[in-house]
Amino acid sequence: MDSIRNTKAIIKRELASYFESPVAYVFMVVFLMLIGFLTFFVARFYESGQADLRGFFFWHPWMFLILVPAAAMRLWAEERRAGTIETLLTLPVTATQAILGKFLAAWIFIGLIVALTFPIVLTTVYLGAPDSGAIICGYIGSFLLAGAYLSVGMLTSALTRNQVISFVLSLVICLFLLLAGWPPVTDLMVHWAPEWLVRTVAAFSFMPHYEAFQKGVLDLRDFAYYFSVIIFMLFGTHLVLENRKAA
Amino acid sequence: MLAVKHLQKTFGLIHAVRDVSFKVARGEVLGFLGPNGAGKTTTMRMITGFIPPTAGTAEIMGHDIQAEPIPAKKLIGYLPENAPVYAEMTVWNYLEFIAEIRGFNNRANHERVQQTIADCRLDAVKHQAIGTLSKGYKQRVCFAQALLHDPPVLIMDEPTDGLDPNQKHIVRTMIRDMAARKAIVISTHILEEVEAICTRVIIIRDGTIVANATPTELKAKSRAHGAVELMVKSTPSDMLAKLGHTASAARVEVYPPLAAQAVTGTSLPRVVVYPRDAAQLSKDIIALVKANPGWEISAMKTLEGRLDDVFHELTEVKN
Numbered sequence A: 001m002d003s004i005r006n007t008k009a010i011i012k013r014e015l016a017s018y019f020e021s022p023v024a025y026v027f028m029v030v031f032l033m034l035i036g037f038l039t040f041f042v043a044r045f046y047e048s049g050q051a052d053l054r055g056f057f058f059w060h061p062w063m064f065l066i067l068v069p070a071a072a073m074r075l076w077a078e079e080r081r082a083g084t085i086e087t088l089l090t091l092p093v094t095a096t097q098a099i100l101g102k103f104l105a106a107w108i109f110i111g112l113i114v115a116l117t118f119p120i121v122l123t124t125v126y127l128g129a130p131d132s133g134a135i136i137c138g139y140i141g142s143f144l145l146a147g148a149y150l151s152v153g154m155l156t157s158a159l160t161r162n163q164v165i166s167f168v169l170s171l172v173i174c175l176f177l178l179l180a181g182w183p184p185v186t187d188l189m190v191h192w193a194p195e196w197l198v199r200t201v202a203a204f205s206f207m208p209h210y211e212a213f214q215k216g217v218l219d220l221r222d223f224a225y226y227f228s229v230i231i232f233m234l235f236g237t238h239l240v241l242e243n244r245k246a247a
Numbered sequence B: 001m002l003a004v005k006h007l008q009k010t011f012g013l014i015h016a017v018r019d020v021s022f023k024v025a026r027g028e029v030l031g032f033l034g035p036n037g038a039g040k041t042t043t044m045r046m047i048t049g050f051i052p053p054t055a056g057t058a059e060i061m062g063h064d065i066q067a068e069p070i071p072a073k074k075l076i077g078y079l080p081e082n083a084p085v086y087a088e089m090t091v092w093n094y095l096e097f098i099a100e101i102r103g104f105n106n107r108a109n110h111e112r113v114q115q116t117i118a119d120c121r122l123d124a125v126k127h128q129a130i131g132t133l134s135k136g137y138k139q140r141v142c143f144a145q146a147l148l149h150d151p152p153v154l155i156m157d158e159p160t161d162g163l164d165p166n167q168k169h170i171v172r173t174m175i176r177d178m179a180a181r182k183a184i185v186i187s188t189h190i191l192e193e194v195e196a197i198c199t200r201v202i203i204i205r206d207g208t209i210v211a212n213a214t215p216t217e218l219k220a221k222s223r224a225h226g227a228v229e230l231m232v233k234s235t236p237s238d239m240l241a242k243l244g245h246t247a248s249a250a251r252v253e254v255y256p257p258l259a260a261q262a263v264t265g266t267s268l269p270r271v272v273v274y275p276r277d278a279a280q281l282s283k284d285i286i287a288l289v290k291a292n293p294g295w296e297i298s299a300m301k302t303l304e305g306r307l308d309d310v311f312h313e314l315t316e317v318k319n
Helices: A002-020 A023-042 A054-058 A060-072 A074-082 A084-089 A095-115 A118-127 A132-159 A163-179 A183-190 A195-203 A206-214 A220-243 B040-047 B069-074 B091-101 B106-119 B135-147 B165-181 B191-197 B215-220 B237-245 B258-264 B278-291 B307-315
Strands: B002-011 B014-024 B029-033 B055-060 B076-079 B153-157 B183-188 B200-205 B208-213 B228-232 B249-255 B270-275 B297-302
Touching: A002 A023, A002 A095, A002 B091, A023 A054, A023 A060, A023 A095, A023 A118, A054 A060, A054 A132, A054 A206, A060 A095, A060 A132, A060 A163, A060 A206, A074 A084, A074 A095, A074 A132, A074 A163, A084 A095, A095 A132, A095 A220, A132 A163, A132 A206, A132 A220, A163 A206, A183 A195, A206 A220, B002 B040, B014 B040, B014 B055, B014 B183, B014 B208, B029 B040, B029 B165, B029 B191, B040 B153, B040 B183, B055 B069, B069 B076, B076 B135, B091 B106, B091 B135, B106 B135, B135 B153, B135 B165, B165 B183, B165 B191, B183 B191, B191 B307, B200 B215, B200 B307, B208 B215, B208 B307, B215 B307, B228 B278, B237 B249, B237 B270, B237 B278, B249 B278, B270 B278, B278 B297
Parallel strands: B029 B183, B029 B200, B076 B153, B153 B183
Antiparallel strands: B002 B014, B002 B055, B200 B208, B228 B270, B228 B297, B249 B270
């Protein structure tokens, strides 16, 4: 009971702190403008003559690469810099509650921004008869991908008191995880690495799992993949916090 | 209420705290003194469960901060060094967040926040963002955060650091007002603060406790304890000689020094006679003054001793 109440209180505070600063609005506007531009002009939504959102979802992993680390970078780094981590973690909350609260708040925040792309969906529905199952599936995949990025950002944010370092680190790690399963990257490895290693690295990649959702496939294994990444990263965050709270 | 047991902390090769143990009872205000870097903050962070000790532990009303951190933390109010609070939140929202975590349900929550704001005199700024407040207010917001659940144990790391004299006075009055109901630990390096509010003092140096006594007991260790101070109109040379030759006196000093008086022409110098035998000195001097009616003495008092002398002696780095 206590733990749910504490987590809720932290979610509420974190969400409010996004909206109390102009950052939230800047994120929203930039993301929505860019995704609109990329969908309609770069992916040639109108010219394709098809009422689907493949061109739209194609850009999410790349857009998230900037958006999510930016939303995650302050989660712990700012607490460290301002010293508020000391007040927070001497309250009767466990590190797990604090981590979950912050993670869920940021996930809700990003989910909200992604949800605001609904006019694009409405446009598609107006223009044709898209497969609504595929669209819902696409959004679920996109939301899970954001969660996975976010868990990486959370870990890098816990590592440092410098938000810029956190941002760059999580961008690089996410980029790696995004590209790890991509043929040009795996090709670089096949010449010198054993095949099992290449396959293992590729299996860690976000991309194949993301694409499965975009094809309209809801596979339990993809869910399991994203949730394992998230749990693993949050567990890492927990370890980092326990060991270097005062750093 | 609070029992600190053999706390130790090492950071790599640095031994920040070595075997610190003490107890604080209800009604006590313990002044935790020491030069910068002596291990005060580290000790407090271990007591409040922010950092784990290398060895030892702290018990808050029987709850071990290591083994049962949540029940222990519920009993503590903690004001960390520099009063860190979320700058972007308003005072009201921040305290409401704290109240929620402290387990006040919604209606009680509202009343509790209102009450704390009144107690900490934050009414005027309750809807302002904390980041826009002056240092004194910020400190009081953090203070309010620590007091909101009326904790039986209160730990404060330099609660008046960087405040102006009026703000210091407010914070001290608040501490004194609630002292009877709580066990309080205050770290500071401001000695006047100790005399103003503490019932007991622990002096720590290089992570080790070097003194644990009441302020009066500590002052008795000062070289000025029992010294006699005379306010005089002039200092005839026989006066200084006779005072110096008193058997119970160790040394005589004149403030400001004689050479400076000659330049500035200061009137009303102070003569301080330091004791060899503190119990006897004042009697001897009274007798001496009576025997010399020509000395123009306007006031005379026995000194209690000074904490900064003792502090200096105990914590000075000896090369």
